[in-house]
Amino acid sequence: MKSAINSGFKALTVSVLLMSVFGLAARAEVKELRMIEAGGPSGESVEKGYIEPFTAKTGIKVTRESPAGLGKLRAMVEAKNLTADVVELSSGELEQAKALDLVEKLDWDAIKPDPIFGEAKLDDGLGWQYYSTILAWRADAKPISTWEELWDVEKFPGKRALPDYPTYILPMALIADGVKPADLYPLDLDRAFAKLDKIKDHVAVWWQAGAQPPQLLKDNEVQYAVSWSGRVVDAENIDFTYNQGQLDLTYFAVPKGIAADRKAAVMQLMHEITVAKNQAVAAGVVAYTGPSEGLDALLPKDKLDTYPTVAKNKNVQFLMDPKWWYDHADEVEQRWQEFKLGL
Amino acid sequence: MAGRISSGLPMHVMADLAPTIPRARRGLTAPAGLPQVAPAAVFILLLFNVPLLLMLSWSIDPGDNPFKYYAALAQGSVYMKVLGNTIYIALLTTFACCMLGYPLAYWMWSLRARSQILVLALVVLTFWISILVRTYSWIVILGNDGIVNRSLRSLGVTETSVAFLYNQFGVIVGTTNVLLPFLVLPLFAAMLKLDRRLLQAAESMGASQARIFFRIFLPLTFPALAAGSILVFILTLGFFITPAILGGGRVPMIANMLDLLINRMPRWENAAAISTVLLVLTLLFYAAYQWVEKKSRI
Numbered sequence: 001m002k003s004a005i006n007s008g009f010k011a012l013t014v015s016v017l018l019m020s021v022f023g024l025a026a027r028a029e030v031k032e033l034r035m036i037e038a039g040g041p042s043g044e045s046v047e048k049g050y051i052e053p054f055t056a057k058t059g060i061k062v063t064r065e066s067p068a069g070l071g072k073l074r075a076m077v078e079a080k081n082l083t084a085d086v087v088e089l090s091s092g093e094l095e096q097a098k099a100l101d102l103v104e105k106l107d108w109d110a111i112k113p114d115p116i117f118g119e120a121k122l123d124d125g126l127g128w129q130y131y132s133t134i135l136a137w138r139a140d141a142k143p144i145s146t147w148e149e150l151w152d153v154e155k156f157p158g159k160r161a162l163p164d165y166p167t168y169i170l171p172m173a174l175i176a177d178g179v180k181p182a183d184l185y186p187l188d189l190d191r192a193f194a195k196l197d198k199i200k201d202h203v204a205v206w207w208q209a210g211a212q213p214p215q216l217l218k219d220n221e222v223q224y225a226v227s228w229s230g231r232v233v234d235a236e237n238i239d240f241t242y243n244q245g246q247l248d249l250t251y252f253a254v255p256k257g258i259a260a261d262r263k264a265a266v267m268q269l270m271h272e273i274t275v276a277k278n279q280a281v282a283a284g285v286v287a288y289t290g291p292s293e294g295l296d297a298l299l300p301k302d303k304l305d306t307y308p309t310v311a312k313n314k315n316v317q318f319l320m321d322p323k324w325w326y327d328h329a330d331e332v333e334q335r336w337q338e339f340k341l342g343l
Numbered sequence: 344m345a346g347r348i349s350s351g352l353p354m355h356v357m358a359d360l361a362p363t364i365p366r367a368r369r370g371l372t373a374p375a376g377l378p379q380v381a382p383a384a385v386f387i388l389l390l391f392n393v394p395l396l397l398m399l400s401w402s403i404d405p406g407d408n409p410f411k412y413y414a415a416l417a418q419g420s421v422y423m424k425v426l427g428n429t430i431y432i433a434l435l436t437t438f439a440c441c442m443l444g445y446p447l448a449y450w451m452w453s454l455r456a457r458s459q460i461l462v463l464a465l466v467v468l469t470f471w472i473s474i475l476v477r478t479y480s481w482i483v484i485l486g487n488d489g490i491v492n493r494s495l496r497s498l499g500v501t502e503t504s505v506a507f508l509y510n511q512f513g514v515i516v517g518t519t520n521v522l523l524p525f526l527v528l529p530l531f532a533a534m535l536k537l538d539r540r541l542l543q544a545a546e547s548m549g550a551s552q553a554r555i556f557f558r559i560f561l562p563l564t565f566p567a568l569a570a571g572s573i574l575v576f577i578l579t580l581g582f583f584i585t586p587a588i589l590g591g592g593r594v595p596m597i598a599n600m601l602d603l604l605i606n607r608m609p610r611w612e613n614a615a616a617i618s619t620v621l622l623v624l625t626l627l628f629y630a631a632y633q634w635v636e637k638k639s640r641i
Binding site for chain 2: 069070071072074096100159164204205206207208219220221329330333334337338340341
């Protein structure tokens with residue numbers, strides 16, 4: 001019964017779609033690509049660093065839309081109505097997208113990448129931007145440098161703002177509890193939540209949007225925050241440290257079922273993303289870095305300390321394990337919500 | 344909804360001015376104007392109702408246990424807690440709106456016509472300001488370094504900042520601020536309709552002001568208060584921005600949980616089940632609202 005209703009609905013939806021002019025328009029040569037990305041300063045860096053040189057070379061325009069998210073990708077692939085040709089996914093989301101069969105294999109021969117780090121060159125994703133989750137604080141608060149100190153509200157009094165994302169805070173809780181970054185995975189969830197229980201009364205805000213931590217610090221709503229690096233390294237009156245930060249990579253992927261000519265155009269755009277010169281332009285817009293091995297040499301010397309991947313910063317950070325997070329997504333999310341409800 | 348708000352008068356108040364059709368003739372013939380309305384109805388059906396039903400159909404599993412997502416909902420303590428929390432906040436918001444809204448409407452009613460228009464304009468004005476702006480302005484007012492906390496500190500009332508925000512109180516301040524007009528406007532309209540001669544008659548019989556209020560004014564305006572309360576309650580159930588900003592992620596409501604299930608972890612089947620439950624709840628409350636409002640017209 002249900003399937004009959006469903007196919008009836010599907011037929012109806014398809015006919016509605018067919019009525020739309022776009023469905024009937026003959027496929028001309030690709031004049032425009034549509035991209036879904038995270039927005040904010042990160043989106044501007046895509047525009048300046050990669051889209052502008054790509055459009056200059058090929059004449060193809062790229063229209064950006066934000067925010068990104070797995071939900072949007074799943075919606076368009078399942079409806080077989082692709083509203084974007086290239087989408088941004090976090091490393092954990094890419095794992096989920098692979099499992100749900102929502103992304104195409106990339107054609108690395110067509111991309112012809114310049115030399116880039118291995119973790120950026122996946123079968124179905126191009127790692128394009130490194131970002132870190134780090135400690136930040138108001139310049140008038142007592143400086144801190146470790147997760148242990150963030151948890152120490154006696155010595156470092158003040159309100160905290162922590163991410164409302166288990167992926168960005170559970171590893172920190174374990175490190176604060178004495179786990180070495182190298183021994184994090186598999187995560188000991190019980191221990192991590194027990195540690196979070198100790199600090200929860202001092203957390204004013206569990207933030208969801210990257211713009212929140214710098215704003216909350218500025219407004220003196222909180223004195224210490226865990227923030228995405230690009231949002232705080234250039235902010236006034238906010239200090240930060242990369243020490244014990246979590247380094248992560250965000251990816252561009254192609255929705256399943258894309259037309260061949262559009263995919264070919266996306267591959268050309270992806271080539272531009274692997275060019276170190278372009279990455280340096282993007283890094284000038286927001287302090288996140290691309291995957292080129294030779295990028296450091298092109299970055300402005302006076303701001304070198306603010307980038308997540310320069311040797312000095314990369315060596316004091318740890319990477320996340322997207323596979324583990326994918327395997328335990330449901331369990332973690334359930335426990336996370338229960339923890340939040342107990343606040 | 345929008346029509347009801349823009350004029351500031353409920354539909355039935357407007358309808359009172361129109362000549363009524365004799366009851367006997369209605370219901371026997373097809374409603375007049377059906378052919379004219381048909382295109383719009385089909386449009387709504389195709390572009391709104393069909394996608395909605397499609398989405399809700401995800402909550403039913405094609406396998407041998409079609410209601411497994413509903414079962415998961417009933418067993419998942421998290422979902423039930425969030426639903427309970429949402430209803431609790433909606434009740435508190437409704438209470439706060441009544442406590443503030445009734446005196447405000449009563450005061451408006453007691454003003455002269457010209458002042459009435461001015462105050463009415465102030466109330467309606469809030470509809471033209473983005474909910475986001477209104478929500479954020481509470482941070483400026485109630486934040487750690489907000490106007491209220493700075494005043495309290497400088498007056499020596501408190502040593503440290505009082506935490507008005509990022510808790511249940513902050514969320515209820517936000518929801519009440521947004522929803523107050525939804526209660527005040529229908530209530531004010533109902534008060535305007537009230538026959539003032541009833542009050543004069545009571546006064547001439549020697550009743551005290553308090554007695555007039557409690558024996559005549561309040562009973563006659565109570566149905567409108569009840570209808571407005573249900574409306575506020577229904578609207579609070581769907582709030583998203585306010586708990587996200589003023590709750591500091593510590594006051595979970597249904598809409599925020601749906602955002603998580605849809606955008607952050609693709610578990611749409613669970614989200615569809617929750618949405619269905621929320622829709623049914625809302626329709627039940629809406630039916631109650633219609634019933635109470637009909638009563639209030641008698």
